[in-house]
Amino acid sequence: MISLAVFDMAGTTIDDGGAVYHALQDAVCETGATVAPADLQTWMGTEKRAAITALMTLGGRDPRPAGVVDAAFDRFREILAERYAATPPAPIPGVPEAIAALRASGIRVALTTGFSRDVASGILAELNWSVDSRGAARADESGAMAGVILDALVCGDEVAAGRPAPYMIHRAMERTGTLAVSKVLVAGDTAVDVQAGANSGAAHSIGVLTGELQRTDFPAEHTTAVLDSVAQIPAYLAAAELDAAAAYASAASATSLL
Known part of the structure; x- marks a missing residue:
């Protein structure tokens, strides 16, 4: 899980x-x-x-x-x-909803970036995205709910080395209290994103096609899957859990016949 x-x-x-x-x-x-x-x-x-x-x-x-x-x-x-x-940056379609769905299911969400902290924080502020390690959505002064809520942000100037080193991922684990790298999923639009995921030992290191790369540009030895967008990750995880449950049931059935 x-x-x-x-x-x-x-x-x-x-x-x-x-x-x-x-x-x-x-x-x-x-x-x-x-x-x-x-x-x-x-x-x-x-x-x-x-x-x-x-x-x-x-x-x-x-x-x-x-x-x-x-x-x-x-x-x-x-x-x-x-x-x-x-041309102000904007959320990739479906991503805010995917982040909300993941967090609603108990999965924490962190962003990592090659930007420095001041640049990254400024971008998130423009989007009305915020980091709240308490995991609770908040209302603004008008009573409307805040935009996308994240559990952690880790920037390239906060670790000893950026991607493809795994340190930003490990720092995200530290900031979210995640103990097992086998319970981590990483996704990004560049080759170094998936290389960092693989180097971290993450269970899933996923390339997404919302950047400049094509499907075949992601290094196969480091890439668990290539998806059109982060928006597909909740469905990807649901399918992976079904496959794992089916495999477990099959193994249990085979054992019972021995």
């Missing part, structure tokens, strides 16, 4: 129109580096300073001089803010 679902943000639960992709590309190109599309996709989903450092190196620009990466990171944030102001 899954007790914690860990989802990526941009491209997985939130539609940002590719703003992160373009902001990262533009910020690195401004340093004089050349950014190959394949390299950009490889580093999507990782902690952004690490991504900038790698992309500068790959693109022929030395990232070692003091302040160069920090300046590029600041430009990334500026460009991203401009793009979000022009």
Whole structure:
């Protein structure tokens, strides 16, 4: 039985129109580096300073001089803010309902992201999504219920290394009181999302097709399943539980015949 679902943000639960992709590309190109599309996709989903450092190196620009990466990171944030102001991010259709369904069934939901805490918190605030480790939906001042409620948020600047390292997932377990990684499901729209899930030991490491990747782009050795969207995860888990129950019944029946 899954007790914690860990989802990526941009491209997985939130539609940002590719703003992160373009902001990262533009910020690195401004340093004089050349950014190959394949390299950009490889580093999507990782902690952004690490991504900038790698992309500068790959693109022929030395990232070692003091302040160069920090300046590029600041430009990334500026460009991203401009793009979000022009086209605000929005929940991917069906995802708020899926998160609510998971939490109603007793499964805690955490978001992980390569963003820094200030950027991630700002995005969630714009969406009226909030983190409440007590697990209770809250009403705002008008009495209306708050938007999406999450159990935890873990950001790339809060761990020793970002994806594909498993540390954000393990930190989400810590913050939600989840003891067994065998009860964790991870989902994301990039290869490093599913690699991090596999590296964490999660029971399910799922790729979703709401980002830039196609079904065959997810590494088979790290991917439990590929779904169209996080919106399908409640149904996926229900089917998995039915399959497990059927397998258990079959094994019990076979044992009784011995």
